[in-house]
Amino acid sequence: MSLPDAPLTLVSALSRLPRGTARGFRFVTSKNEERYYPYEQLEAEAYRRAAHLSALGLSKGERLAIVVAEGDEFVLSFLGACVAGIVPVPIFPRATFKGIEGYAETVAHIASASGARVLLTMEATKPYVEPALAKDCGLERIVLTEHVFEGATPAFTAPEITPDDLCFFQFTSGSTSKPKGVVITHSNLVANVTAFLGPAGLDRNDQDLGVSWLPLFHDMGLIGFVLGPLICDIPVVLLPTSTFARGPRIWLETIHKHRGTITYAPNFAYALAVKRLKDRDLKELDLSCLRIAGCGAEPIHAQTMRDFAERLAPAGFDARALLPSYGMAESTLAITFHPRGTPLVTDIVDADAMQRGEARTVAKGTPGALELVACGVGFPGHEVKVVDAEAGADLAERRVGQIVTRGPSVTSGYFENAEATALGWKSGWLQTGDLGYFAEGALYICGRLKDLIIINGANFYPQDLEWAVAEVEGVRRGNVVAFSVLRDGVEQLVVAAEANSGDVERLKKAIPERIYEVAGLATSYVAVVGVGCLPKTSSGKAQRQKTKQLYEAGSLAEHGKAGATDGEEHG
16 A cells, blocks of 8 residues: 555645656547646646636635536636635536526536535536526626636746635535535545545555546546546546446446446446456456445445446456445545455345334345445544434434534535535534444444335335336336325325336336335325426436425426426436
8 A cells, every 4th residue: 555645635636746758648539539738738738727716806715616528628727716716616507498497507507506606617518507697696797617717827926825715615406405515625525535535444555547438527426537546546447428328338448448346336336347248248348457446426236236346357367356436525525435355245224124224234135124335434534423313412332313423524514604504514423314333343324314205114225226127127227216295194105217108107106116125115196207307306316305306396297297308318
């Protein structure tokens, strides 16, 4: 292990990176062109862009909204802002006019909530963000990467950047509420990165190379594969997110081609890779180089992990590379990691006992049993525990409660949102809003506190029901949402699933049968909607609360109802 001594800030990390051309970042563009930037070229370009951004009249501490789809343009502009002490505010880019009004509202909200006066984008994405200018959000102008960085470099003196200075804002994708801006300082960032890349985490070494298609506006892509590698010197290859959506094979081919050692993806990506890969693809792949295949950002399905390992074994993939993780933006990124290089660990628990908040083990194959994946342990200098969601008292092993954490990675709160901060941080402990339990020292995640389905006094975890329904023939895998609604004073279960219109009547019978089989629970209503109609966050997570709101408003795009659509299945 050769983790470099920790720098004080992201900016000071740039100057400490190796010189020469051997190590750096390789960007694959949307046109499949490769652009390689050695570290010293990245740093030089960051300082050049810092000068141009400063010349716009932006000073240290002011915010810059960034809506940039191309990886190299995003990273160079983000680093330029940091060098100038300007606080970048990444916003997910849009490439279609579908839902443009809602997108403009989101951009305007983030601009307003962050206090950004200037928004940086590209010529291709300008039409999608321009409507935000007309809204009363404090946004004064939009500048383009193609123009603002042209010409001679203006005179510029880089400000002093300290560990306590703001590094960037990470706006949470949220479920129903407007996105909230997590305030991440340089010290938060360095603490988290050196924890998850250090000996207790991935144990970075000089031979490591990261490969990622994860969106750069999201914490796992941005911190895991841009900022972390810059702080700890890990060369990376960055693919456009759209590349993975078109074909997950390209992700694995890139690992093979560049001998990648570290990659990460949400659960759905591993499932999609298994589904899409052909036998002939496996013959051309050598994944024996991959020592870390991390999984996080959404609930992790044990069978998906096993299926991926089995499917890729002929290509040299080692199942011990799978590394389930747990984290969130409010703690910068990572909270717990499964011990690297060790087999997947799962816990098979009694569904009835889980309804009462007790994770009691049962034998494999027990009817109605739930299998959960261990997400490992916390990092040195950080604390993670499970507490009673209402009383706040510590809970014993195998008792389900809210996960809370504290330590140098935990941020101070949401920018200029005292009410939300007071709810989320109590006596120095971040209230994650996630339910979980410890067993033999490892943390298991059950679901979100606000998404918990409580019927007849029993607790049901929506992802368990959703995974069961996803196995029903005709249901689009990974596109199921379960929630409860109150009718005549009684909580009742509703399931929404994406499928083709020809399967509606069959699925309205098959889905309740499957739910009853696995949970002994009656389903009040099944909403079968068109492909792509269930709402998701910008990072691809199901929005249960928003789906529930649409259902209660009669606005779900169900087959056979006005506004419903039926498309072909896509990534």
